[in-house]
Amino acid sequence: MRFAPLLILLACALPYAAQAAEHEVIVGADGQNAYSPNLLKISAGDTVTFRQVGGFHNVSSSPGAVTTFRCGPGGCDGVGAGNGDPGGGTWQQSVMFPDAGTANYLCDVHGQSMSGTIIVNPVPVTLQSFDID
Ligand SMILES: [Cu+2]
16 A cells, blocks of 8 residues: 555644843832833733832832732832832842733832732744644
């Protein structure tokens, strides 16, 4: 028996190996009790660095946030011996967001008047095809 070369088209769903991106939120720019940007859209797996340049602040996720964090000059709650209490001076802390969803956050000193939102989009999935013979 002869067999013609077998051509198989195989479609596999492979997670797109996107490079995780780094983002920055400035805390207390220009003497304002504000985060800039106060609305940030990222992808799952990305990291956000909160960088305080002035004032006396922290970043504290609100109930229901997809990723929980509370960070300040002394680090982040639950990360080593970190303490997310507000403070002055310049500092920066990084938070990675592994899951898609929304994280609202605010400053424990200034409350809702100093708040921000991070929208974490799912990582896109691409379909790839392979020819096998
Ligand atoms: Cu504040």
